[in-house]
Amino acid sequence: MPTPPVSPEPIEIAEDPEMPVLATRRKTGVAALARTAALALLAALALAGLGAAPAHAADGDVTWTVRTASNSYGADRSSFGYAVNPGGRLKDAMVVANRGKAPLDLAVYTADGFTTGTGQLDLLTRDKKSVGIGAWVQADRERVVIQPGKSVEVPFAVTIPDNATPGDYAGGILTSLTQATTAEGINVDRRLGIRIKLRVSGALKPSLAVEDLHVAYAGTSNPFGRGDATVTYRIHNTGNAILSAQQAVSITGPFGWLRADARDVAAPPELLPGESWAVTVPVHGVAPTVRLAATVTLTPLLTDASGSTTSLKPVSATASGWAVPWTLSVLAVVLVAAVVGGPLLARRSRDRRRRREDARVREAVEQALREQETPAR
Structure with a gap:
């Protein structure tokens, strides 16, 4: 399961870190996307949750919550977790509730997970290709419209390929609301979802x-x-x-x-x-x-x-x-200098003494020759 070379900025972290619910916000802009692809990756995803209560996203009058559906898999689950054989299939559901005062139109999709540099579970952005949970888990609709004070159950199916590699996979199912901001050409993509952990049966080789x-x-x-x-x-x-x-x-x-x-x-x-x-x-x-x-x-x-x-x-x-220790290093340098420099200094001293002696001898010889050449009077 590849991880993307991005480091999103976590936001909208809820109160109880034990519940693996994903809350995110990202900004996109039409003009900015035309200028650089980097702005298309301005995303934020972080672990969040409210224990057994639903996770919520709120911004002014727009508020909604997500939680796991109560069914044969259990009630008040903090996240979705399954063990499935290759080629297996199962169905489950997420419940989305509109706590605001206006109808809410949300996108619904799934994505693979990865670990961020801060040690949190994050999800690939929608423009990134998923090869695990994001490809195997499909909601029965791409959008959901929820009236104020109402909730909607969003079923999804988990379909494991026959040739799926055994082992663990992590990802999530998300709801997304894109809103325009006061900044020209900039939209805010607010996302809220729930983690999905999946184990494909077969030889488990933890290492x-x-x-x-x-x-x-x-x-x-x-x-x-x-x-x-x-x-x-x-x-x-x-x-x-x-x-x-x-x-x-x-x-x-x-x-x-x-x-x-x-x-x-x-x-x-x-x-x-x-x-x-x-x-x-x-x-x-x-x-x-x-x-x-x-x-x-x-x-x-x-x-x-x-x-x-x-x-x-x-x-x-x-x-x-x-x-x-640096003091020992200094001592070693001094010893090396003494071993290498001592003979050199002694040789130079002997050379100076020899040159002085040679000069003295030459001067004595020259003086004697001058005395011999002096005519007698």
Whole structure:
């Protein structure tokens, strides 16, 4: 499941972060679209929700809510979640209610999800191609008109291709309202929806990898004191299941001596298959043992359909780096200078003494010759 190279700005975040409902707003403009495609991507999507209550979008007199329908899948669900076989099909519904004072005309569509740089679930914009949930989940209508104070149930069907790859997928079903603003040629696209998590049956192969591991040391003026180190790496979800992880980072000197552990390493967000997450971890109290070994250990966390989390077999990686105190470096430079410069200085001193002696001898010889050439009187 590819992720787009965009970083949307989250807005309209509701009160309870545990409910995975998506609320978004984006701006588009006819004139701006003609000038640059970048403005066509001005979008915002963020996790939001109100517990078991419906999520809502409000702007002046325009207010609407979305919630999951109560049916055989359950009542008061916070999101949609399914386990389906390849080639399988199921039906469900979303309820949209108009809380405003005027009829509401909303677009309805689905899209694939991805994890943003802030660790939130986001959705592809409508102009982006979806290959998972956005392609497999279809609402029975593209638009819905709701009268004031009324609600409408919007059925949708989930159809899994026969050749669908087993594993986890994330996306959402959205409602959208486009409104003109006072700015000429600019529209505001307000969107509100609910997350869909889907697991296609088959061999589940959860797997995380630690990549691009590096360690850098910031020393202390005390050659026998301890400094700080920074460990950087990427967590790559190389499997087909949505995973988070517990992280542990440690640094040791030669032979595993003088170990220092990082404290309170934050867990990464849930990563979709194929996604990566950049991590930077400070480690304090690191002894400058000239050569360091940084070890990162990840314990993958897999959540099933019931919400239970299982810890999987840990994976680890190790990288080395230098940790030389600057005072020791200065001492080493001085020693090298003494070893290299000492003989050179001694040779130059001997050359100067030899030149002085040669000059003295030449002067004595010349003086003797002059005395011999002087005629007797």
